[in-house]
Structures are given as structure tokens and as C-alpha cells.
Amino acid sequence: MIYPTQPPLTKGRRKSMVTLNDYGQYETAWCPGCGNFQLLKAVKQALVASNLEPHQVLFVSGIGQAAKAPHYLNANFFNGLHGRSLPAATGAKLANPNLKVIAESGDGCNYGEGGNHFISAIRRNIDITVIVHDNQVYGLTKGQASPTSEHGFTTKAQPSGYPSETFNPIGIAVAMHASFVARGFTGMTDHLAEIIRQAIAHKGFSLVDVLQPCVTFNKTNTFAWYKKRCYELPKDHDPANWDAAMKTAYEWGEKIPLGLIYKCDKPTFEDNFEVLKSGSLVGADTPIETLNEIIKQYR
Amino acid sequence: MNRERTINIVIGGEAGQGLVTVGGLLSKALVRSGYSICVNQSYQSRIRGGHNTFEIRTGTDEITAPQEKIDLLVALTNETIDIHAGLLGTGSLTVVDAAQNASCKTCFHVPYKELANARSMNIAALGVVSCLLGLDEELIAGIVNESFGKKHPETAEENRAALTKSYEWTKANNSRFEKLPQAPKREGRLMMNGNDAVALGALAAGVKFYAFYPMTPSTSIGLNLASWAKKAGLVVEQAEDEIAAINMAIGASFAGAPAMVATSGGGFALMVEAVSLSGMTETPIVIVMGQRPAPATGLPTRTEQSDLEFVLHSGHGEFPRAVYAPGTVEECFWLTHRAFHTAEKFQGPVFVMTDQFLADTFRAVAPFDLSKYPAVRAGAPLDDIKTPYMRHRFTESGVSPRLLPGFTKHLVVTDSDEHTEDGHITEDLSVRKLMVEKRLKKMKGMMKETVAPELAGVKKADLLFVSWGSTKGSVVDAAAALKAKGQNVSTLHFSQVWPLVPEQFVSALEGAKRVVCVEGNASGQFARLIRRETGFEIKEHVRRYDGLPITPEYIIRNIPPPL
Numbered sequence: 080m081i082y083p084t085q086p087p088l089t090k091g092r093r094k095s096m097v098t099l100n101d102y103g104q105y106e107t108a109w110c111p112g113c114g115n116f117q118l119l120k121a122v123k124q125a126l127v128a129s130n131l132e133p134h135q136v137l138f139v140s141g142i143g144q145a146a147k148a149p150h151y152l153n154a155n156f157f158n159g160l161h162g163r164s165l166p167a168a169t170g171a172k173l174a175n176p177n178l179k180v181i182a183e184s185g186d187g188c189n190y191g192e193g194g195n196h197f198i199s200a201i202r203r204n205i206d207i208t209v210i211v212h213d214n215q216v217y218g219l220t221k222g223q224a225s226p227t228s229e230h231g232f233t234t235k236a237q238p239s240g241y242p243s244e245t246f247n248p249i250g251i252a253v254a255m256h257a258s259f260v261a262r263g264f265t266g267m268t269d270h271l272a273e274i275i276r277q278a279i280a281h282k283g284f285s286l287v288d289v290l291q292p293c294v295t296f297n298k299t300n301t302f303a304w305y306k307k308r309c310y311e312l313p314k315d316h317d318p319a320n321w322d323a324a325m326k327t328a329y330e331w332g333e334k335i336p337l338g339l340i341y342k343c344d345k346p347t348f349e350d351n352f353e354v355l356k357s358g359s360l361v362g363a364d365t366p367i368e369t370l371n372e373i374i375k376q377y378r
Numbered sequence: 379m380n381r382e383r384t385i386n387i388v389i390g391g392e393a394g395q396g397l398v399t400v401g402g403l404l405s406k407a408l409v410r411s412g413y414s415i416c417v418n419q420s421y422q423s424r425i426r427g428g429h430n431t432f433e434i435r436t437g438t439d440e441i442t443a444p445q446e447k448i449d450l451l452v453a454l455t456n457e458t459i460d461i462h463a464g465l466l467g468t469g470s471l472t473v474v475d476a477a478q479n480a481s482c483k484t485c486f487h488v489p490y491k492e493l494a495n496a497r498s499m500n501i502a503a504l505g506v507v508s509c510l511l512g513l514d515e516e517l518i519a520g521i522v523n524e525s526f527g528k529k530h531p532e533t534a535e536e537n538r539a540a541l542t543k544s545y546e547w548t549k550a551n552n553s554r555f556e557k558l559p560q561a562p563k564r565e566g567r568l569m570m571n572g573n574d575a576v577a578l579g580a581l582a583a584g585v586k587f588y589a590f591y592p593m594t595p596s597t598s599i600g601l602n603l604a605s606w607a608k609k610a611g612l613v614v615e616q617a618e619d620e621i622a623a624i625n626m627a628i629g630a631s632f633a634g635a636p637a638m639v640a641t642s643g644g645g646f647a648l649m650v651e652a653v654s655l656s657g658m659t660e661t662p663i664v665i666v667m668g669q670r671p672a673p674a675t676g677l678p679t680r681t682e683q684s685d686l687e688f689v690l691h692s693g694h695g696e697f698p699r700a701v702y703a704p705g706t707v708e709e710c711f712w713l714t715h716r717a718f719h720t721a722e723k724f725q726g727p728v729f730v731m732t733d734q735f736l737a738d739t740f741r742a743v744a745p746f747d748l749s750k751y752p753a754v755r756a757g758a759p760l761d762d763i764k765t766p767y768m769r770h771r772f773t774e775s776g777v778s779p780r781l782l783p784g785f786t787k788h789l790v791v792t793d794s795d796e797h798t799e800d801g802h803i804t805e806d807l808s809v810r811k812l813m814v815e816k817r818l819k820k821m822k823g824m825m826k827e828t829v830a831p832e833l834a835g836v837k838k839a840d841l842l843f844v845s846w847g848s849t850k851g852s853v854v855d856a857a858a859a860l861k862a863k864g865q866n867v868s869t870l871h872f873s874q875v876w877p878l879v880p881e882q883f884v885s886a887l888e889g890a891k892r893v894v895c896v897e898g899n900a901s902g903q904f905a906r907l908i909r910r911e912t913g914f915e916i917k918e919h920v921r922r923y924d925g926l927p928i929t930p931e932y933i934i935r936n937i938p939p940p941l
């Protein structure tokens with residue numbers, strides 16, 4: 080019996096470069112005009128720009144309209160439970176660090192149901208990229224407030240307005256020194272694709288919070304609303320400057336900054352495990368001598 | 379049956395007094411001297427104080443169960459004496475510190491202050507008990523040195539002196555207690571508890587990823603694996619909660635690392651959604667469920683078998699699963715090993731159900747022949763792959779060859795939503811129907827591999843005990859005691875409780891005059907399962923749900939009067 084062995088993840092192994100065609104075209108379950116279309120396009124562009132072949136990439140998602148995105152391109156894909164994309168992605172990355180692991184899901188999935196995992200993934204600095212479709216609403220379940228909804232946002236579930244304060248994922252991530260924190264907007268696809276490319280290239284936990292208009296359930300934060308406010312961070316914004324990044328992270332309202340807000344280089348979670356330095360956990364046998372030695376402690 | 383005498387030793391005192399240390403060293407000494415042991419640890423959910431016991435039943439024959447009657451009580455507090463007064467017989471001895479000022483008929487007052495300084499007091503107690511049992515002083519000294527020599531070399535001399543003094547004193551002063559009969563030579567045996575054996579079984583099976591959130595009585599499985607992680611090349615992670623633990627393990631398994639989680643009832647409640655995820659995405663996962671009394675937080679450090687129905691029905695929807703319930707420490711080893719192979723072969727959740735009693739009970743076990751326990755290989759070989767590759771391809775057996783992402787150009791796609799053969803989300807209801815059937819088909823293959831229940835004794839017994847999981851030893855012991863009195867008793871023990879194969883055991887149930895189901899819960903969950911699966915109603919029961927393990931004496935006391 081022959082088991083497959085891993086092709087090394089080196090760039091340019093292929094004679095031809097990866098193209099958008101490699102990632103395919105699929106029919107989606109999204110509303111016409113949804114920001115998700117541009118986000119999908121940006122993700123594909125970023126993968127092509129990274130010259131990653133579909134089989135080298137593993138997407139992990141949760142549940143929601145956002146979480147369906149990886150169904151609409153060619154790649155390995157584990158579509159798990161609502162809120163649980165980060166732990167599943169963490170497990171997969173630890174099992175096989177040669178995979179490029181990208182967790183893609185909504186604001187409800189990542190910041191609501193999976194909030195504890197979001198914080199823990201940042202603390203681990205696991206080398207995965209998290210792309211959050213942040214439409215500030217629960218889309219798939221037809222328009223309830225999400226953690227990023229604005230205070231006072233009215234829905235059928237919050238008829239008197241959303242009573243909580245708005246969760247600031249960028250603020251939390253920067254405060255925790257997450258190693259790569261960025262914001263994009265689906266209305267600026269090329270800019271977004273470039274951020275995602277950088278996030279994928281970054282070694283460590285990378286967060287890309289993407290402002291994504293929901294045309295059906297969020298009549299407050301519309302395309303025009305974002306368009307009017309979003310601006311690219313100036314060239315002199317230094318993502319290594321944590322104080323400046325904290326300030327930027329809390330800029331929201333009349334003006335919303337886009338781009339790489341904070342970045343630092345530090346050891347990844349995987350670096351803590353000796354065994355991962357020599358490869359992956361897959362197919363690695365524990366020699367019987369090691370087992371016998373371990374069993375000796377019970378003599 | 380002509381059984382050699384066994385001695386039941388109980389060390390009792392407060393948490394923090396070192397009774398687990400003394401008990402552990404004594405257990406090791408007994409095993410190395412060739413005796414069998416059965417340890418029952420009873421402790422409270424606190425770090426200091428409370429009343430805890432470490433019980434060792436020992437003897438030359440194989441010992442399968444704990445015993446209530448006490449032969450040798452080592453009372454570190456006077457409270458211990460009061461609590462156990464009713465369990466002492468005329469031949470029993472209670473070892474107490476002379477300074478405790480205790481008075482009891484069985485008291486054996488030891489002037490510890492004269493034998494040791496404060497630091498080596500426990501070693502003196504160990505010396506007294508070992509001498510009473512007739513264990514070799516040099517062997518004890520060796521074990522003490524192994525345990526403390528490296529960490530605290532400065533105590534070596536005083537420990538050795540305390541040991542010699544306590545042996546001398548005991549020899550001079552004991553006139554009553556009869557030592558253990560000579561044990562046969564038994565080389566190479568191991569001493570371990572159920573959790574050790576589960577961890578070793580997983581290791582032999584090639585576990586590469588283990589995530590956990592601490593919860594008694596499962597925690598030490600993770601501690602074992604963590605201590606071996608570097609040597610054996612595995613990743614152990616304490617997750618932020620049980621939900622994360624199992625989702626991580628499933629992610630790791632999807633990517634090709636044989637994965638396991640262990641928890642207890644409350645933690646498992648948090649994992650349940652992911653059990654269903656494993657069923658839907660057909661991702662192998664081994665789940666160890668160390669039961670303890672519930673509902674809710676229950677009695678954190680006690681034992682019970684009340685989560686059978688919870689495990690059987692855990693996870694929404696319909697999908698196959700296998701549930702093992704080891705009855706001995708050896709079974710903890712090989713059934714955990716087997717669980718990995720079953721999970722990989724049938725691609726779904728497989729359970730190993732233990733409980734606090736089994737998790738903590740130390741036994742002497744024969745060394746495992748590891749060459750008989752090969753590691754599992756995640757993923758399918760290339761010869762099994764048809765193109766275009768589809769992760770959930772329909773097959774005769776329901777099992778679709780599993781490729782691992784990144785190892786070939788084939789894309790591996792799966793979804794917790796209902797999906798097509800290629801793993802993509804679908805609402806095609808005809809596909810839905812076929813997928814349900816595909817997943818359930820795997821049950822047939824699983825049933826071919828069900829571990830048959832063990833019938834010990836004749837098929838047409840007057841009395842047949844039915845049991846599952848950790849109660850095995852006590853049931854066998856109780857049956858032996860009744861047989862010794864001339865009764866015609868058999869036992870039918872289940873070490874796998876799902877899927878059941880009625881042809882394996884219905885005739886045994888029907889052949890017996892009386893059938894009594896012995897289980898550690900209040901409502902008779904296993905008896906109910908048997909009835910559901912076979913139509914056979916077990917009418918008589920011995921049940922226990924006060925947090926303590928089922929003992930042979932408990933069974934005999936509680937056999938219902940004949941109908």
C-alpha cells in the first residue's frame with residue numbers, strides 16, 4: 080500500500096504560475112450586490128498573488144453566509160461548526176504546519192459564538208490567517224444584531240435597538256499584541272487583496288477584518304455608508320508602533336481607517352513544539368523502543 | 379474455590395497529609411514483591427483537609443475488586459478511626475501515632491516521634507506497614523530512594539534511618555498481625571491505573587494530537603501524554619474550553635493526526651455538538667469519557683456509571699458510533715488502542731467510557747507486548763483512490779477512502795452542512811437521503827467488529843449477573859464468593875456497549891433462571907438498553923449511586939430476594 084507523501088510547499092515549483100482559473104468559478108447562495116462577491120474575488124487574487132496552488136491551502140470556516148465562501152473556490156476545505164472555525168483551524172495547522180490555513184467566517188461566528196476562541200487564538204499566535212466578513216449583522220439567520228452591530232441598531236430581535244456596546248475586534252487584537260491586524264473594505268477590492276496577501280505571507284496569527292455591506296439585513300452600514308468613511312492609512316502610519324496602532328484601532332465613525340494597523344514579529348505557537356520543527360504530525364511513527372522506554376516508568 | 383488470604387489496607391487521613399504518596403509507594407512495593415493489588419482511591423474535591431482514603435487490597439492470587447472489610451487501617455487522624463470502626467474485625471489492626479491519643483480495641487500505637495523526624499514521618503509509617511505485611515526492608519528502601527533520592531538527596535539518610543528504626547520497632551512490638559503469605563516470583567509486571575493505561579493505549583495506537591480542559595477524573599490522561607509529548611512526538615494542548623478541545627482534535631484529525639480528547643460529564647456536555655460534527659464530516663475522533671456522579675457538577679471526585687445514555691445519544695441527528703467500556707486496567711489499554719483503529723476505519727466518533735473508580739485504581743498488570751498493537755495510519759492509501767476524488771464518495775460499505783489535505787493534488791472538502799459526494803453544501807434532498815443511508819451503512823461493518831460480551835460460567839446458571847464497564851471485577855468476585863457457597867452463578871460482562879449484537883448474548887440471558895443487572899446508576903440504563911435492543915427484560919437489579927464503587931460485598935448484600 081502506498082500512502083501519499085507531502086509535496087514540499089515551495090514557491091514556483093510549478094512551471095506555470097498559478098492563475099485565477101485555478102481557483103474556479105461557482106454559483107453562490109448570496110444576494111445580488113452582497114459585499115461577499117468582492118471579498119471572494121479579493122481572496123482569489125491574494126492566493127494567486129501568493130502563488131499558492133489550491134491543494135496547498137486549507138480553508139476552515141464556521142457557519143453563516145460568510146462561512147460558505149470557501150465552497151466557491153478550489154481548495155481543501157473543512158466547513159465546521161458555527162463559531163468553531165478557529166479551534167478546528169488550530170488543530171489542522173498543528174497537525175500539518177505545511178498547509179496554509181485560512182479561517183474564513185462572519186462577525187457573528189468569530190466574535191459572538193466563537194469569541195473565546197478568537198482571544199485564545201491571538202494569545203497562541205498560531206500561524207493562521209483569519210478573514211472575517213464583518214457585515215455587522217447575522218445574515219444567515221435573517222438579520223439579528225451581531226457583536227459588531229452599532230448600539231441602537233434595530234432589528235426584529237432588537238426592536239428597541241441593540242442594547243449592548245459595539246465590540247471592537249481591531250481594538251482587542253491590537254491591545255493583545257496580535258501579530259498582524261488589518262482592516263479592509265469590499266468596496267476596495269485590490270487594496271483588500273493586497274492586505275490578504277500580506278496576511279497570508281505573515282508568520283503568526285493574522286486578522287483581516289473586512290467591512291462587508293449586507294444589502295438585505297443591514298440598512299445602516301450600507302455600501303455608501305462605508306464608502307463615505309473608509310480611507311487608506313497614510314504611508315507614514317507605522318504598524319510597528321503599538322501606541323499609534325491603539326489610537327487607530329479606536330478610530331471609527333466619521334472616518335474609518337483601512338490597511339495594516341498593527342504588526343509585530345514574535346515566535347509562533349508551533350515554535351513551541353519540538354516535533355513540529357522536523358515536519359508534521361501526519362504519518363509520523365513513534366518507534367517501539369520509545370514506547371517501551373515510556374512504559375518502563377510503570378515498573 | 380480455595381482462595382489465599384487477602385489483606386485490605388486502608389490509609390486514611392486529610393488531604394495534604396501524604397497518604398497518596400505512602401499508598402503509592404506501598405502499592406509499588408507490593409507489586410514488585412509479586413503480590414496483586416486493587417487500589418481504590420476515595421477523595422474529596424479539595425486540596426487540603428477533608429477525609430480521604432487510599433485503599434489497597436492485596437494478596438497472592440489475582441485480585442479483581444476492592445473490599446469493604448478492613449484488615450489493616452493506617453489512621454493518620456482520629457476521625458479515620460471513627461469513620462471505619464464498623465469495617466474492622468477482631469483480627470484487624472489500626473496503626474496510629476501514639477501522639478494521637480486514640481483509644482480503640484484494634485489500636486497499634488506507634489511512637490513516630492522516636493522513629494523519625496517530622497520530614498520522614500510518612501516514611502516511618504510506610505516502614506511500619508511494610509514490616510507488618512512482611513515486605514523486604516531493602517526493597518522498600520530502594521523504592522523510597524527512587525522516588526525521593528533525585529529530588530531531595532538531602533533526605534536520603536534520614537529516610538533510610540527512619541525506615542530501619544520503624545522496622546526494628548515493629549518487629550519488636552507486633553505480636554498480633556499475621557503477615558502476607560509468600561508471593562510467587564513475578565517478573566516485569568507493571569503498576570498502573572486506568573488513566574495510565576488509557577494514555578498508553580492511545581500512545582501505542584499512535585495518538586499525535588491531544589487537547590483537553592482539566593476535569594476530574596480524566597485529567598491525568600492528559601498529564602501522562604504531556605509528559606511523553608517530546609519523546610513521542612505529539613502535541614498536547616490545554617484548550618480554552620472543551621468545545622475548543624474537541625474542535626481542535628477534529629481539525630487535527632481531518633489534517634491527518636490521530637486525535638483524542640478526554641473529559642467527564644460536564645465537559646462532555648460542551649463537546650456534544652462536535653460529536654455530531656465528527657459524524658457528519660466523517661472525521662475520526664476518540665473521546666474518553668471518565669464518568670463521575672452527576673447531574674451538573676455532581677460529586678467531582680466520586681464514581682458513577684450514569685452517563686451511558688448520554689454518550690449513546692450524544693450529538694444531534696443519526697450517525698454511527700462505537701462505545702467501549704473497559705472493565706479492567708488491561709482493557710483500558712487495549713480498548714483505547716482499538717478505539718483509534720475503529721475511529722479511523724469507520725471515520726467517526728468512538729468512545730471509551732471509564733469512571734473515577736477505574737481511572738484511579740492501580741493494578742499490577744503483565745507487560746504489554748507492543749508488537750501486537752500497531753499504530754493507526756491516518757488516511758487511505760493511493761490504491762484506494764478513484765478519480766475524480768470525492769471525499770464522501772458513495773461506496774458499498776459506506777466508508778469513503780479518506781485523503782488528507784495537502785498530500786496530493788486532490789482537494790479534500792467536507793462540510794457540517796449536508797453535502798454532496800465531493801463535500802460541498804447541498805440542499806438536494808435526494809442526495810440528503812443517500813448521504814444519511816451512506817453514513818448509517820457503516821454500522822454494519824462496525825457490528826462485525828463488536829467485542830462480544832464475556833460469559834463466565836455455565837450457560838444455564840441459576841443466577842446470571844449482567845454488567846458493563848468498571849464493575850467487571852466486583853461482579854466476578856461476588857460470583858466467585860457465591861459459587862464458593864455452592865450456588866450456580868455465571869456472569870455476562872460487556873466491555874463494548876454499542877453497537878450491540880444480540881446474537882452474541884441473548885441465549886445466555888434466556889438460559890439463566892434469574893438475571894440480575896449490576897450497574898452504577900439509579901435508573902438501570904444498561905438494562906434498559908438491553909431491553910430496547912433485544913426485547914429481553916432484566917427484572918432484577920443491583921444499582922449504586924451514592925458515589926462509591928460497587929464492591930463484591932455490596933452486590934451480595936443487595937441481590938434482591940428470589941422472586
Ligand SMILES: Cc1ncc(C[n+]2csc(CCOP(=O)(O)OP(=O)(O)O)c2C)c(N)n1
Nearest residue numbers: 142143144145161185186187188217218219
Ligand atoms: C450552534 C449554532 N447556533 C446558531 C446557529 C444559527 N446560525 C447560523 S449562522 C448564524 C449567524 C451568522 O452570522 P455571521 O457569522 O455574522 O455570518 P453572516 O451570515 O452574517 O455572514 C447563526 C446564529 C448555528 N448554525 N449553530
Ligand SMILES: [Mg+2]
Nearest residue numbers: 185186216218
Ligand atoms: Mg455577519
